[in-house]
Amino acid sequence: MLLLFAATKAEAQTSALAIADSLYAVGNYSGAINELENSEIRSEAVLLKLAQAQKANGNILAALENYEAVMKSSPERILTAVEYAKLLSSTGNLQEADSIFTSLTKRHPMNAGFHYQLGLIREKRKDSTAMSHYNITVLLQKTHQEALIKVATRALTDGELLRGERLSKQGLETNPNGIALLSILAQSYYYQKEFKQAVERFEKLVELGAGSEFVHSKLGTAYFHLEDYDKAIAHFNLALDYEDENHATHYSLGKLYALVGDYKNSEGHLLQAILLKDVILDEEFTSLGLTYKLQEKPKDALKYFNLAIEEDPYNERAMYERAIAADSYFKDLESRKKYYEEYLERFQENGGKNLVLLAQRRIKDLKEEIHMQAAALEKK
Template sequence: MQIRLTLLLILSCSLSLYSQEEIRTADSLSAVGEKTEAIELLETLEPKTESIYLKLAKIQQANGQNEEALQNYKNVLDKNPEKILTAVDYGELLLESGKLDKADSLFSILSEKYPENAGFLYRIGLAKEMKKDSSAIKYFFKTVSKDFTHQGGIYKIAKHYLKSGKSYNAIHICNTGLEARPDNVSLLSILGQAYSRSLQFEKAIAPYERLLELGESSEFILEKLAKAYRVTSQTEKAIETYKKMLDINDMNSAVHSNLGALYLRTNETEKAQQHFTMALLIKKQPVDREYLNIGLTFKRQENFKEAFENFESALEENPDNERALLERAIAADGYFEDKKAVLKLYESYLKKFGESGRNDMISVANYRISELKSDIHQAK
C-alpha cells in the first residue's frame, strides 16, 4: 500500500512538472511573438487550471482574439467571482470590445461592493460616454471626488470644461492634475488650449513648449504655439515654429499666409511675397486675402503698379473686401497721373463703406478726397 502511494505521488509530481514545462514553453513562445503557437499549446493542457485560463485569456487578448479571451476570463470568474483583478481585466476587455452594457453592469456591481474605489466609477463613466449617455460626466466628477489625483477623471472633466467654454475651470483642474503628474501630455494640451481660449497667450506658451520637449510635436500643438508666439510679438519664435509646421506639411496655405504676415512685420518683403504667393497657389477659392497680402508687399516696396493689380485681383475674388477697395485707391494714388481717376476710386470706397466701414479707413479716404479735390480745383 505504501509503495503504491509513493508511486502515485511520484507520478503526480512528474505530471505537474511536465505541465509546468509546457507552461514555460507557452510563455516563451508568447514572449517572442509566437502567440498562436502558445495558445494552441495551452489549449491542449488538461485539466485546465485557473492560471491556465488566465494565461490563455491574456495571450488571446494580446493576439486580438477578444471573444475567446472574454470567455476564458468568464471561466475564471464563474468559479471564483471574488477575483477582483480578473474582473477588472474582464471589464476593460468588455469596454475595448464594445460590449458597453455588460461593462457598465459589471463595474456598477463592483462599485457597489467597493464604493470608495475611484477606478470603478471612472470605468462606469467610460462605458456611459461610449454609449453617448450624458450622465457620463457625473461619474467622472464622482471619480475625482474619491481621488483628486485621478488623471483619467481629471482629463475628462477638463475636456468637458473646455468644450463648455469654461476655460478658467479647465485651467484650475488641469493645474490640480499636473501637480500630481507634471508631464501628463493630455492635461498639458488642455491647459494650453484653455489659456489660449481665454486670451492668456503668454501663459499658454509654457505648456505648449513642454509638450514639444516631451516629443508631442504635432501640427496641432505647433500651430497653437506659433499663434501664442505671434500674438505676444515673439516674431522670430513664431516664424521658426511655423517653419516646423511646413516640415510636416508644406502645403498648408494658412501657415504660408501667417509666415507671409510675419515676414512683412520684419520688413523681409521678398520672403513675405513668396509665402503669400504659395498660399495663393495652394488655397482654394476665394483667395482675396492672399491677393491683398501680395499687394501689400508690393506697396511696402513702393511698387504701386504691381500693388494696384493685386488689389484689383482681390476685388475680383471678393468685391466686399473693404481693405482691398481702399488699398486699390491708395495704390492708384501713388501710380496714376490722372487725379480724377484716383478720386473716383476713393469715392467708390466711400460709396460702399462710408456708413459701415472702419473709422480709420474712412478717415483716410475722406482726407485724400479733400486733398485731391483741392489739387484738381487749383489745377484748373
C-alpha cells in the same frame, strides 16, 4: 488514498501552472496554452491562466469562454470580473461589459478605477453619463491621469478655460511631463490670451518631443501677439515641416515677413496661400496688395486690391488701400479722385470714421489740385 490523490492532483496543477508561467513570461503564449490545455486539471486557476494566455495570443473568443466559466462558478471574483469586462468591451460587447462595471460600482462605490472603466464603456456607447463617471473618478482619486485628461479636455472643448487650467495643473502636480495635460494647459492659457504662459507650456511640449504642426502654429501665433516676430516666423516655418501645404501657415508667414520688412518672402508665402486656398481670397489679396504697397510697387498693389474687391466688394480696407495705390500710380488727377469717391460711395455711412475722414480730405485736396491745374491751363 484520497489525501494522496488530492496531493497528486494539486502537484500536477502546480507543475502545469509553473511551466505555463515560464512559457508565458518569455512570450511563448502558444506553448503556455498547450501546456494548460493538456493538463487534466480544470480548476479556476488553470482556466484563468489559460484565458490570460489566449488573450495575449489573440484567441479572444476562447479567452472570453474561460473567463465566463470562472465567473459562473465564482461571481464574487473581482479581478476576474474586471479583466472579463475589459475584454468584453474591447470586442464590442459593450452592454455586457457595462452591466459588469455597473454592478462593481454599486458594490464598491469608492473605487475610482471602476468608475473610470464604466466611463470608458459609456463613452463608447455614446452615453452622456460617461462624463459623470469620469468626474466621480477625479473626485475619488484626484491624481487619476486618464480621468483628468477626459474632464480637462471636455472643459477646454466647452470653453470652461479656467476649469481646464485647474484640472490640467492638478494632474501635472504628480506627472509634470504629462503630454496630454501639458497640451490642455497650454491651450487653456492660449485661449485666455495669456500668451506668455501658453508659450512656456507649448515650448515644453517641443522639448519633450511632442512638437507638431498644431503646437508650432500656436507658438507662432502666441509669439506674434508677444511681438516677437522672429520667433513667430521660426515656429510657423517649423509648422510647414509637418504640413507644407497649409494655407493658414503660409498666410501667417506672409504677414509676418511683411512686418519685419522681408517683402520677398512675404510675397512668396502670400502667393502660396492664394494657390492653396479654394474659397474666398479677399484677405490674402489684400495682404499681398499691402506687401506691394510697402515695396512701393503701386501697379502690383492696385492689381491685388482689385482682386480682393472682386472676391468681397465690401472689403473696406481693400477699397481704401486701392484708392491710395491709384493715387500713387495714376498721373491723371480725376482718375485718382474717382477711386476715393468709389470708396466713399460704398462706405461713407458705415465705414471706419478715420478712413472716411482721410478719403474726404484727399478728395478735397485733389479737387483743389484739379482747380489749380485748370486755372494754370487757362492762363496759358
